[in-house]
Amino acid sequence: MLRTHTCGELRLSDVGKEVTLSGWLQKSRDIGTIGFIDLRDRYGITQLSFDEGRNKPVFDIARTLGREYVLTITGTVIERTAKNPKITTGDIEVQVSNIEILNESKTPPFTIEEETDGGDELRMKFRYLDLRREVVRKNLELRHKVSKYTRQYLDNQNFIEVETPVLIKSTPEGARDFIVPSRLNEGEWYALPQSPQTFKQLLMVSGFDRYYQIVKCFRDEDLRADRQPEFTQIDCEMSFVEQEDILNTFEGLIKYLFKEVKGLDIPNVPRMNYDDAMRLYGCDKPDIRFDMQFVYLDEVAKGKGFGIFDTAETIIAINAKGAANYTRKQLDELTEFVKRPQIGAKGLIYCRVGDDGSLKSSVDKFYDQEALQLWATACKADKNDLILVLSGDLNSTRKQMNELRLEVGKQLGLRQPDNYKALWVTDFPLLELDEESNRWHAMHHPFTSPKPEDIALMQTDPGKIRANAYDLVINGVEIGGGSIRIHNRDLQKQMFSLLGFTDEQAQAQFGFLMNAFEYGAPPHGGLAFGFDRLCSLFGGSETIRDFIAFPKNNMGRDVMIDAPSVISDEQKKELGVQS
Numbered sequence: 001m002l003r004t005h006t007c008g009e010l011r012l013s014d015v016g017k018e019v020t021l022s023g024w025l026q027k028s029r030d031i032g033t034i035g036f037i038d039l040r041d042r043y044g045i046t047q048l049s050f051d052e053g054r055n056k057p058v059f060d061i062a063r064t065l066g067r068e069y070v071l072t073i074t075g076t077v078i079e080r081t082a083k084n085p086k087i088t089t090g091d092i093e094v095q096v097s098n099i100e101i102l103n104e105s106k107t108p109p110f111t112i113e114e115e116t117d118g119g120d121e122l123r124m125k126f127r128y129l130d131l132r133r134e135v136v137r138k139n140l141e142l143r144h145k146v147s148k149y150t151r152q153y154l155d156n157q158n159f160i161e162v163e164t165p166v167l168i169k170s171t172p173e174g175a176r177d178f179i180v181p182s183r184l185n186e187g188e189w190y191a192l193p194q195s196p197q198t199f200k201q202l203l204m205v206s207g208f209d210r211y212y213q214i215v216k217c218f219r220d221e222d223l224r225a226d227r228q229p230e231f232t233q234i235d236c237e238m239s240f241v242e243q244e245d246i247l248n249t250f251e252g253l254i255k256y257l258f259k260e261v262k263g264l265d266i267p268n269v270p271r272m273n274y275d276d277a278m279r280l281y282g283c284d285k286p287d288i289r290f291d292m293q294f295v296y297l298d299e300v301a302k303g304k305g306f307g308i309f310d311t312a313e314t315i316i317a318i319n320a321k322g323a324a325n326y327t328r329k330q331l332d333e334l335t336e337f338v339k340r341p342q343i344g345a346k347g348l349i350y351c352r353v354g355d356d357g358s359l360k361s362s363v364d365k366f367y368d369q370e371a372l373q374l375w376a377t378a379c380k381a382d383k384n385d386l387i388l389v390l391s392g393d394l395n396s397t398r399k400q401m402n403e404l405r406l407e408v409g410k411q412l413g414l415r416q417p418d419n420y421k422a423l424w425v426t427d428f429p430l431l432e433l434d435e436e437s438n439r440w441h442a443m444h445h446p447f448t449s450p451k452p453e454d455i456a457l458m459q460t461d462p463g464k465i466r467a468n469a470y471d472l473v474i475n476g477v478e479i480g481g482g483s484i485r486i487h488n489r490d491l492q493k494q495m496f497s498l499l500g501f502t503d504e505q506a507q508a509q510f511g512f513l514m515n516a517f518e519y520g521a522p523p524h525g526g527l528a529f530g531f532d533r534l535c536s537l538f539g540g541s542e543t544i545r546d547f548i549a550f551p552k553n554n555m556g557r558d559v560m561i562d563a564p565s566v567i568s569d570e571q572k573k574e575l576g577v578q579s
């Protein structure tokens with residue numbers, strides 16, 4: 001070994017020892033006849049000292065070294081005169097007696113420090129240097145920890161990790177497939193898995209009973225900050241279970257991860273059904289770190305001559321507690337916020353409750369104190385509260401109010417990243433109507449089972465069918481979801497036909513699964529958690545990219561290796577994809 005210790009290891013108790021360290025030159029400085037180098041490795045930084053009087057040849061070499069040179073040094077641990085409490089090795093330094101240059105380095109294109117001068121693109125191009133920075137390395141260490149404890153928990157629960165193939169045919173999760181040409185079967189293509197969904201179900205038919213896999217999935221979607229074309233899931237499936245068993249098992253996993261990774265005991269995860277989530281928060285992944293639930297003012301605010309409310313399908317209010325001191329300017333900004341095209345509200349009505357209980361609204365012309373008092377009572381508004389109101393058609397107003405609620409929650413400091421609130425959202429609708437094509441789509445995926453009591457609705461009112469499907473939401477972020485599956489061939493066939501597949505199409509694409517259901521398929525269900533998202537949540541960041549060693553940019557490019565890239569005509573010909 002080219003070292004006896006790491007650069008994060010030496011303490012006062014090591015003073016007097018002769019040690020060998022290896023690492024990268026982080027920083028060097030010399031003050032006259034004494035020089036210092038900060039030597040860095042994965043474990044930390046150790047200060048090295050060079051004394052011209054004591055060892056001139058070594059001192060002379062040290063002066064010539066640049067940043068990021070790779071060095072091995074030998075020397076004696078001594079107590080520092082000026083200690084540095086900010087680093088773990090800050091009490092000591094190593095007085096160097098021998099130095100070996102293992103490799104030189106060009107000057108890096110940005111500083112390898114916590115606060116770097118490198119922009120995003122540059123750091124991605126030189127990601128291997130970016131990964132030398134402690135902040136980035138810490139994120140990957142956290143990722144490692146999350147995967148280690150995930151495996152530990154699932155292993156303890158008798159889950160077995162099974163790898164499923166990457167070259168498959170389409171598994172619909174609602175995104176576009178990445179496809180790969182088959183050289184040996186010219187004119188035919190593989191799809192990369194959007195998830196191992198069908199394979200894990202087949203493993204249940206095989207009797208594996210409890211499966212998991214920390215697995216790469218691929219979805220060709222337009223990218224956002226929290227999306228990557230290839231991402232990792234903790235993918236799980238269980239046999240002989242009902243929804244409740246799955247929720248309990250994976251609530252256990254989440255609690256275990258919070259405990260082991262963050263040192264936090266989180267309480268039991270509350271549950272809310274989809275209809276309530278939509279009614280009270282206007283979205284299926286509510287951030288329940290704060291209340292501010294929707295209050296419907298239809299009964300108390302209609303019929304007073306205010307046309308906008310009178311003609312609206314619904315009127316929704318939230319109570320921003322203690323926010324009556326919002327200035328006119330702040331309220332104008334909130335109005336601008338909801339009127340942005342992405343949100344699309346026409347305007348924002350407000351009503352302040354003064355510290356004497358008096359009510360002052362932006363529609364005083366139509367509502368006297370008594371009428372406004374009805375709003376205040378409905379919203380449980382007290383002195384100094386601020387009521388914000390939007391109106392319009394039900395779906396849009398809910399969406400808009402969801403955005404407004406989140407914004408106001410943020411402004412009032414109610415969405416702290418280190419305050420974690422988890423929630424199960426259950427009973428999702430099985431189907432949603434695609435307005436454009438006027439066709440039903442599976443809200444989750446086509447293998448999700450309807451609630452048994454709703455199966456009859458398949459013939460009569462498909463939009464009303466609820467699914468045995470659930471999502472785990474933490475701090476308003478969807479961490480994952482799953483469902484109890486269909487395990488009966490006829491029901492699966494019926495589902496495909498509802499989704500507009502002909503029998504032939506269903507057989508051609510999913511015959512393998514429906515056939516398997518004829519050989520003793522057990523009842524089963526499962527879920528998948530977004531592993532990258534979970535890591536970024538634990539790391540208190542919104543971008544999953546920070547927790548992936550070699551991520552893609554928002555054009556889906558890896559700018560370091562420069563992929564995707566063109567291929568030669570020869571290669572195209574060989575693959576049979578020459579146009």
Ligand code: ASP
Pocket residue numbers: 173194195196197236481482483526527528
């Ligand atoms: N395959 C699903 C997904 O990727 C998860 C599941 O249903 O288990 O979202």
